[in-house]
Amino acid sequence: MSQSSVARRAPKPPSPWKPVKQSRKLSNPNAVVSLNGRWGYLFTAPFFVMFLIFGLAPIIYSVYIAFFNWDALGTQDFIGLDNFTALIADDRFWNAMVNTFDIWLMSTIPMLVLSIGLAAVLHNPYLRGSTFWRTILLVPNITSVLAIAIVFGQLFGRDFGIVNDIIGALGFQHIDFVQGTQSSHIAIASMIVWRWTGYNALIFLAAMLAVPGELYESASLDGATKWQQFRYVTLPSLRNTITFVLIVGTIGGLQVFAEPLILGGSYNGGDSGQFSTLTLFLFDQAFVAYKWGYAAAIGIMITLIVAIVSVINFYITRKLAGEKK
């Protein structure tokens, strides 16, 4: 908006509903009348209307029903905080929480390392066909999660999966990936890593391209090796990006749903809930047990957990960045 002094002096922005009298106060014919008042509301309205209907209203509604024993087809009884106290005492909830964090850790750390590594490779100016490689990195990300989960489910099959074929050829006992707790988490984490590494690599690549070339020049003049340049020039300038990727990854990682669903084939997250995650548990309570109030309470807890973890993430990475400055 070109805010001329003329516009700032205007007592009121013109109403979008009335025709603007162009001649009034326009001493400078080139000045544009500020239209960012009500017109702004009108132009942003589609988003806010959608957000109110599909975003805010369901959130408020689910907070409301979290205090009820809510049977959508039957009776709805107000029970105060009972859903929350029952949830705190529910070992299935804590099991899902531990599983979620375990899967999150096992997927986030390898993904960060891999994607920074990939970005460094793509950053190499001597790489041929760089556009091709950059494009192809996004393919896993646009593949349907269900398709990924089906393929990975077969890869990790106990008797006839390729991974176990290799393990067997090396002379080891086959691993039952789905039945085991830790092994099922590995299977799920590998799906997440496969899917998101390329996407994050592109974000890191963008950040690397923004690092001024002079820094590398002076570093190499000082006799820094390629590795030293990466370690002392590239990595420090990626801190903000790492924070961003971590926070976005946390929000997504703590809501992992489709991968465990397809791996187990039902909402219980494995025969003994060995890879039940928070969102899977929420869905199970809402649509297998039909306890909508309870499910809403789980949803609120997930929101709180994501918020807490994001704040911790933020402060840790900011502190790290601050120390180095």
Place this chain on the structure above:
Amino acid sequence: MSRKWISTKTTAVITASLIAIGALGVISPAKATIDCTNASADGNGCTVLTVNTFGDVIEPALVSDYKKLHPEIKLSIKKSDLDALNGTALYTQCAAGGAGNPDIAAIEISYSGFWRAYPQCFTDLKTMHTTDGNKTANDIKGQYLPWRWDQGVGYNDSVIGIPTDVGGLQVAYRWDLFKKAGLPYQRDAVSAAWNTWPKFIDFGKKYMAKLTPAQKKANIGFLDNVGTIYAAILNQGTQKYYQNDGTDAGKLIYKSNKQVKLGFDTTIDAGKAGIGTRIGQFSSDWNVGMTKGTFAAMLAPAWMMDYIKGQAPDTSGKWDIANIPGGGGNQGGSQLSIPKGAKHKQEAWDFISWYLAPAQQLKVFQIYGLFPSTPSLYTNADLVGFKDPFFNNAPTGKIYASGVQKLKPIFEGKLERCIDMAMGSAISLVVNGKEKVPAKAFAKGLSDADKCK
């Protein structure tokens, strides 16, 4: 009509796609030229009947038969996963006042107890009249097994679903593998050798003893998954989780019912004996294992026969069917309902009453092996005399009929599915070695079941 428990997950979830079924039937000249094969919406004399189903409830051969009878009706069949269909979709549709309801919805038996509590979500089939013969649900009631019929009667006595097949439950086994292991392999001898569950477990142990170390290392075993024993034993009793106390809802008795404990303990015994391969049913390993002989026996409802044929065509003639230990068994079966928000109730009722009539159920049995819920067929020569070459010419009709007739009616209540999941998870804890003390797992199963309320 199959109970795809752990579900044909993969295919089912994604390919919730519209499947237009049926080759173009020969249309008689009298009925003339209407062709609704490609109709996607009502119009041009065509009526599109939407059917939401899972597994094999609606069989393609019968769909093309119906097409010949009613060329003006196009059945648009959408398959999805069991929980997604019976749980999520129907529940939310009903909560939204029937918006998005299909014309016909299949309801699996483990959900029938649940939906009995919400008859307001369905059309009362007593009020529907067929176009030919003016028949209501009450008029056709006599054709069906009474206890199967009752599973489709809502709390307010409205009829919300008409029974499709009866699961029946027997044991499908590989007679060639039994023979190789030096065990009885002819169906009568096998049935006699394992007429009780402890004997069944012993039989399995003997089979396991004949396996080579290499086979054991490759996870080869006797039974596909011991977890299936639990449900089988539960269905052999007179009550499961509920007692029929004359009320609509019934009384929860899972904590005191000895049958629940018996089922749990026997399953744990089988698990400890190591006779199961611990493959999850409907997993890819399970499908491949059927071909490769990873397991030699599996508890098989009648609808499973068609599944085995589809997965392991190369093993034709190597299978046989023996009686289930303990006598009588049932697993699966479903009902067809007309949800409240259906748009073509009349056409839907005409189809349901035709599709589930004895003549059609017999044909479904002959082609696909699903066992009829209409007892008049149990003495029918076509059914009793039916022999299946895939199963070594076993008289499958006779075997399943005798099993179904031994069943006692069991009251199915609202929380059936949820309690089943809780107990199944407790069994899995022990069988997979995550909980060493069975009593602790049992207690956890019961306390998780408490949370279903």
